[in-house]
Amino acid sequence: MVMLLRSCCRVLLPHIVTCRNHHVSAKGKRCLLSRLYQPRSLWEVKASETEAKPNEPTSKSQKLMIKAGLIRPSSPGCFHYLPFTVRAMEKLIRLIDKEMQDIGGQKIDMPTLSSAALWRQSGRWDLMGKELFRLMDRHNQEYCLGPTHEEAVTHLVASEGGINNKELPLLLYQITRKFRDEQRPCFGLLRGREFYMKDMYTFDISDESAYETYRNVCDAYTNIFRALGVRFVKVQADTGNIGGKMSHEFHLPANIGEDRLLVCGSCDFSANVELLQHNEKNCPVCTGQLKETKGIEIGHTFYLGTKYSHVFKATCYDSQKTPFIAEMGCYGIGVSRLLAASLEVLSKEDDIHWPGLIAPYQVCLISPKKGSKESEAITISETLYDEIIQSVPWLRDETVLDDRSYLTIGKRVKEAHMTGYPYIIVVGKKALETPSLFEVRSHNTDEVHFFSREGVIDFLQRVKVI
Amino acid sequence: MVMLLRSCCRVLLPHIVTCRNHHVSAKGKRCLLSRLYQPRSLWEVKASETEAKPNEPTSKSQKLMIKAGLIRPSSPGCFHYLPFTVRAMEKLIRLIDKEMQDIGGQKIDMPTLSSAALWRQSGRWDLMGKELFRLMDRHNQEYCLGPTHEEAVTHLVASEGGINNKELPLLLYQITRKFRDEQRPCFGLLRGREFYMKDMYTFDISDESAYETYRNVCDAYTNIFRALGVRFVKVQADTGNIGGKMSHEFHLPANIGEDRLLVCGSCDFSANVELLQHNEKNCPVCTGQLKETKGIEIGHTFYLGTKYSHVFKATCYDSQKTPFIAEMGCYGIGVSRLLAASLEVLSKEDDIHWPGLIAPYQVCLISPKKGSKESEAITISETLYDEIIQSVPWLRDETVLDDRSYLTIGKRVKEAHMTGYPYIIVVGKKALETPSLFEVRSHNTDEVHFFSREGVIDFLQRVKVI
Known part of the structure; x- marks a missing residue:
């Protein structure tokens, strides 16, 4: 069987690309909702059908x-x-990258396959028990799928x-998939x-500078959670099987959370209930009343000391070597x-609310229904779409045209609220008035405005993206 | 033990970030080479010491x-x-994302853990043999670490x-780690x-449209390899254990390659030698002489037909349903x-050459040696650095200041060539002349220019980044 094909051996000058973002629509193409893969098979079914199997706990975000x-x-x-x-995750990763790099973090990428030998050296091969996914390669060498990388990174730096x-x-960090065989x-x-984790590992020459690094990372965490606009709590925590001298957890208070937290109504105090003695009802700082809340752990920081650096002989040198x-x-x-967790705490029962900065798309523009009184406004909606991405270029890849004009506006608005677009623009009857007016709904603040074409553009100028 | 901490419960307005790129240095901070984690322990050793163990094959890029x-x-x-x-990988991923999305590709992310049941359904659980990493979870359920995701994606779409x-x-695609237990x-x-692969899966309603999709993806591949400035060959290929009706491979011709290719010196013909009958020496198209080269396979396309969609019942509906x-x-x-592979084919024996677009950093600025005659120019180099990132903002995160002024300029230039910065700017003796002159070395074209301050800025304006 002779297989032959055209060759593409010409060496051409590199085709140059000037954009720096991930999701670049082809120029001039509209991003049409009808083309997007967002399976809606479950949108019409009763809530009960989207729930997990009997006895399997479920959550609002799920x-x-x-x-x-x-x-x-x-x-x-x-x-x-x-x-x-994926779009939302990539934005969240950009936000985390920015904050990690602002404090001097350098991004690396360590393998998932982690040799048993390293874990035996730290004593965690046995300690991790059933939570570790373990496997053997074709040469009967043992590996685990890394749930965390203290051993790997310390060995790397030491070597x-x-x-x-x-x-x-x-400060070395990575954002990769981690594995834990949860019961x-x-x-x-x-x-x-199987989940994505950002894990940073820091190396300092002294206690003092290590504490400063610890504070810097905690501050960066605060920046990240504030940028998302979520209420969070930082509590001192147990060091668990990671080990070390000091540890804090960051939680989003939520009923679905698996940690019980006590938060004082009168002062700054808050703590993980596991770490409080007896059954304290009053704040040990101001004697104010403690209110119990549950928390979803979203971040965890550890001051490890020399636990791993001692095992793997990771050394720092001062200016005198x-x-x-x-x-x-x-x-x-x-x-x-x-x-x-952000969706869990921000969303309503039937509508997703994203942290604005990481919403998959910022704007959904809904055209009139075909065959309706306002159907002549369909072309107006297309023109408005083109004007938006022309005048607000950073929304070029952030604006979806809901072109499913076989559906009523009402149904599509409902779906748009459910998907959680921060801004929904409806091209309805008033678009046919002179001058045209458009309804702009701010999903996260529940405000509705009617704007002229110029008003819409002005309004959207303030939408920030990452 | 009472653990208590400050609470950070205030809900603040989201801290807004306007940048869209991954690597954003803090404003005003210089990116100093002395701070970057680029272990140089091997730079001084003999080449033999960087080589693999006896009998282990090695390559220039490695x-x-x-x-x-x-x-x-x-x-x-x-x-x-x-x-x-990581920086180069992220740029390469942005390039691939752009090309995949320009042809309508939508990015998804499928788990690494892939259930044995799916692989049994397609018949590949046994077929894959020892190349599949297999493991069991705590409930004795069998999984593999996905080397490819035909089963997963087809099952997803069908369900x-x-x-x-x-x-x-x-067109669905992902860029994730894949696993193959190579002998x-x-x-x-x-x-x-363990490696990164971009895998796209396409679904069409007819042969005809599926061929069009196939051509579009191949064209996108061509754009990617051209953007990298590498010489490549496209040959018809065997469908192997993926299966299907038609397949092509994309290769970078290189001696280290594991595939043998025959390329005609007179026409467009090229083929994988495995697929040629007998021991042909002449081109079957033009009878010109065939020259053998080896190729590194960097891309592979398959027209699968209904092999997987039939097994998993993945269906398309036309407008009549x-x-x-x-x-x-x-x-x-x-x-x-x-x-x-790009480094393999572009680099010299001692110097890395990156495809310009994906070089980790575009510019390395080398300051004079402390204590040398031109040491007064150290502040000039800092000023020049600040002017560059001020005047060419897209180079803000792309310009490294080699501040290791305890080393000679010569040694640092040599290291910069080895690291492969496309542009190396040397602040030497001529910087102290009036007006100051700076040496600009274009690593990939081997050109050297002397420019004034304004000349440097003008020159760098044309550097493109992704």
């Missing part, structure tokens, strides 16, 4: 994300992320002969077996969990 | 990437990607009840056990392999 065509279960604790979710004075503090995965992306065992910290954010 | 502090081996066929490599007319053709992993990122079994295609690019 139900909404499945119903709105954002995720699909594949096996217990594992999900397909559909296009809307380079240590860290010189100028490189200190060294009972549940709540969708809130407690999965004197070696010191590195003081380490490790810092996690459950990235996919943070995404779902 | 040696250079290890020597220049870009990657580090963790276990056979698995590598840590260090910060420079949504099929694809309606308006959504067609449906003999080698050549660094060229043949690993008549169902058709979907005509599928699948399309891979080995992303981490493409990165390494």
Whole structure:
């Protein structure tokens, strides 16, 4: 069988691309909702059908994300992320990257396959028990699927002969999939077996500088959660099987949360109930009343000390080349969990509310129904769409035209609210008046405005994207 | 033990971020080479020491990437990607995203853990043999680590009840880690056990439209390889254990390649030698002489037909709601392999050459040596750095200041060539003349220019980034 084909051997000048963002629609093409893969098979069914199997706990974010065509279960604790979710995840990752890099974080990428030898060296091969996914390769070498990477990163740094004075503090991080064989995965992306985590590992020469690094990372975490507009609590925490000298957890207060927190109504106090003695009802700081809330853990910081650097001999050198065992910290954010937890705390029962900055798309523009009185306004909606992406170029890839003109406006507005677009623009009857007026709904603040064409553009100028 | 902490419960207005790129240095901060994690422990050693163990094959890209502090081996066929490599990978991913989305591709993200049941349904659980990494969870359920996702995606699409007319053709893709338990992993990122792959899966309603989709994806591949400025060959290929009706491979011709290709010196003909009958020496099209070259496979396209859609019942509906079994295609690019293969074919023996567009950083600015005659120019180099990122804002995060002024200029220029910065600016003696002159070296074209301050800025204006 002779197989032959055209050759493409010409060496051409590189085709140059000037954009720096991920999702670039082809120029001049409209982003049509009818083309987007957002399976709606469940939109019409009763809520009960979107729920998990009997006895399987479920959560609001899980139900909404499945119903709105954002995720699909594949096996217990594992999900397909559909296009809307990937867009939101990429934005969340950009936000985290920015904050990590602003404090000097450098991004690396370590393998999922993690050799048993490393885990035996730290003593965690046995300690991790059934939560570790374990496997053997064709040569009967043992590996686990990394749930965290203290061993890997410390061994890496140590094997380079240590860290010189100028490189200190060294902050290495990655945003990769992690694996944990949960006994009972549940709540969708809130407690999965395969999930995205941002894990940072820091190396300092002294206690003092390590504490400063610890504070810097905590401040960056605060920036991230504030940028998302979610209410969060930071509490001191147990160091668990990670180990170390000090640890804090970041939680989003939510009924579905698996940690019980006590928050004082009168002062700044808050704590994980597990760590309080007896059954305290009053704040130990101001004696104000403690209110119990549950929390979803979205971040965890550890001051490790020399626990791992001692085992793997990771060394820092001062300006006189004197070696010191590195003081380490490790810092996690459950990235996919943070995404779902944000929806959990911000959404209404039937409508998703995204943190504005990471919504998959910022704007949904809804055209009139074909055959309706206002159907002549269909072309007006197309022109308005083109004007928006012309005048507000950063919304070029953020604006969806709901072109399903066989559906009523009402039905599409309802779906748009459910999907959670921060801004919904309806081209209805008033678009045929002189001058044209358009309804602009701000989903997250529940405001409705009628704007002229210029008013719409002015309004959208203030929408920020990442 | 009472644990209590400050609470951060205030709900603040979201902190707005306007940038859209990944790597944003804090404003006003200089990106100093002395701060970057690029372990240089091997830079001074003899080439032989960077080579693999006896009998383990090695490659130019592997040696250079290890020597220049870009990657580090963790276990056979698995590598840590260090910060420079992560930056290049992210750029390559942006390029691929752009091209995939320009042809209507929608990005999804499917789990690594892939249930054995799906693979049994397609018959590939046994067929894949030892190349599949297999494991069991705590409930003794069998999984593999997905090397490819035909089963998963077809099952996903089928379980949504099929694809309606308006959504067609449906092009879903992901860029994720894949796993293959190679008998003999080698050549660094060229043949690993854990690697990044872009895999796209397409669904069409007819043969005819499926062929059109196939051509569109091949064209997008051509755009990607051209944007990288690498010489490539497209040959018809065997469908192997993926199966289907038609298949092509994309290769970068290179001696280290594992496929033997025959390329005609007189016409467009090229073919994989495995697919030629006998031992042909002459081109079957023009009878010109065939020259043998080896190729590194970087892309593979398959027209699958209904092989998987039939098994999983993935259906398309036409405008009359008549169902058709979907005509599928699948399309891979080995992303981490493409990165390494580009270095393999572009680099010199001692110097890395990146495809300009995806170089980790575009510009390296080298300051004078402390204590040398031109040491007064150190402040000039800092000023020039600040002017560059001020006047060419897209180079803000692309310009490194080699502040290691304890080293000679010569040594740092040599290291900069080895790392492969496309543009190296040397602030030397001539910077102290009136007006100041700066040496600008274009690494990929081997040109050297002396420019004034304004000349440098003008020159850098034409550098494109992604």
